[in-house]
Amino acid sequence: MASHRRPKQPSRTRVTVLTTAAAAAVALSSQAANAAPSEKPSKDEVKSKVDKLYEEAEKATEKYNGAKEKQDKLEKQIGTLQDNVARGQEELNTLRDGLGSLATAQYRSGGIDPSVQLFLSSDPDDFLDQASTLDQLSGQQVEALKKIQEKQRSLAQQREEASAKLKDLADTRTELGKKKKEVQGKLAEAQKLLNTLTAKEKAALDAEQARASRTSERSALDTGGKSASGRAGAAYSAAQTKLGSPYVYGATGPSSFDCSGLTSWAYAQAGVSIPRTSQEQANAGTRIYSQSDLQVGDLVIFYDDQHHVGLYAGNGQVIHAPRTGTVVRYESIGNMPFQFGVRI
Known part of the structure; x- marks a missing residue:
């Protein structure tokens, strides 16, 4: 005799759990499909x-x-x-x-x-x-x-x-x-x-910096180097001999420098002792507040906390040790927030 039992129905709790899980899976799939792919910084x-x-x-x-x-x-x-x-x-x-x-x-x-x-x-x-x-x-x-x-x-x-x-x-x-x-x-x-950049992008950055440095050098040498004199001029001439030397934090020469390391070394070659840090160098002489009054070899102080210094090279340019990854080079004074000059 055939059985007339009704097939067992799934419990409501199990149905609810399955439905919820399925809904969540669908929602996650939808979010993943709609989410923008993570973009690599330019x-x-x-x-x-x-x-x-x-x-x-x-x-x-x-x-x-x-x-x-x-x-x-x-x-x-x-x-x-x-x-x-x-x-x-x-x-x-x-x-x-x-x-x-x-x-x-x-x-x-x-x-x-x-x-x-x-x-x-x-x-x-x-x-x-x-x-x-x-x-x-x-x-x-x-x-x-x-x-x-x-x-x-x-x-x-x-x-x-x-x-x-x-x-x-x-x-x-x-x-x-x-x-x-x-x-x-x-x-x-x-x-x-920097490691996220491709070799081509890194090369493009280096080329940009090199072009800017060459332009600044030409501009400085057009008028600046000819007007260098006295101990400031001697310090400037000493700094010129270190063009291309690498920036290394804490370094004071003779083969590598940080910003104040270069300026203190350059003045030492001119027989003048100035303080070690840029903040102390900012108080080492007479302040010059107008860029038009700067003379070749004057210290040039940048940023409101005076954390960077270079030597004036004439024609609106400085020679300085910029930062890690760069070398001693010329650069336009307008590329950084000028504060004042210091005449030693």
């Missing part, structure tokens, strides 16, 4: 982003340079203080030996005064303030004890100063490490962007 967009990163890296570089200069100065100062302390301690020991000799002689001639024994075994400061104690000592002993007191105070002050500078040095080294990491991070990010 050469100009990459250049704009990279230029911004290089500018940020240069800001950090000048702060790195400032911390590095401070570290070098502190190390020299600490070394001098430590040498002074060592010499002072030797002098103090000699003074104490001399006082000991006095006491020995006094003992041999009739016994040593108890107060002298105290002076030899402890800090004499307390005793020197007591007139009754001084009255019991000879003039020679008093003079020796005063010298010991003065030397002790001087040594204590120098040790305290050295200790403070050592703490400052530790803080400066920490800051230096942070700035170095910041610079390297910006450069790595810029390189990552």
Whole structure:
């Protein structure tokens, strides 16, 4: 006999789950179909982003340079203080030996005064303030004890100063490490962007920069080089010998430079010492606020935070170390936000 059972119906819950999953799948497929494909940034967009990163890296570089200069100065100062302390301690020991000799002689001639024994075994400061104690000592002993007191105070002050500078040095080294990491991070990010360009696009960017540099060089040499004179002219001439040298952050020559490294090196060749960083160089001489008053070899400060510097080359051009990935070259002064010139 045939069975008349009704076939088992799927549960409502299962139907609902399946329907929901199917709807979601359809929606995702629809979104994927309608979504615009991810667009690779254009050469100009990459250049704009990279230029911004290089500018940020240069800001950090000048702060790195400032911390590095401070570290070098502190190390020299600490070394001098430590040498002074060592010499002072030797002098103090000699003074104490001399006082000991006095006491020995006094003992041999009739016994040593108890107060002298105290002076030899402890800090004499307390005793020197007591007139009754001084009255019991000879003039020679008093003079020796005063010298010991003065030397002790001087040594204590120098040790305290050295200790403070050592703490400052530790803080400066920490800051230096942070700035170095910041610079390297910006450069790595810029390189990552450049790596998205094709070989043809990279070549096109390089060609654009080379053309701009050649144009600036011709413009500068038409009038600028002929008017160079004095120590500014000598600095400018020195910078010209480094055309084509690579930019390296923190470098001061002779084979690679950052912006303030080039200008400080160039002036050093002219026998003039100027500060290391662009911000310090901005205050190193007489400021020239009109571009028309600039002379060849004047420092030219760019950006409102003064993080970039070059040397005026004449005819509206500068010679400078622009940024990572470039070389020392000529460039129009109008390509960067001019702040003022500085005549050394």
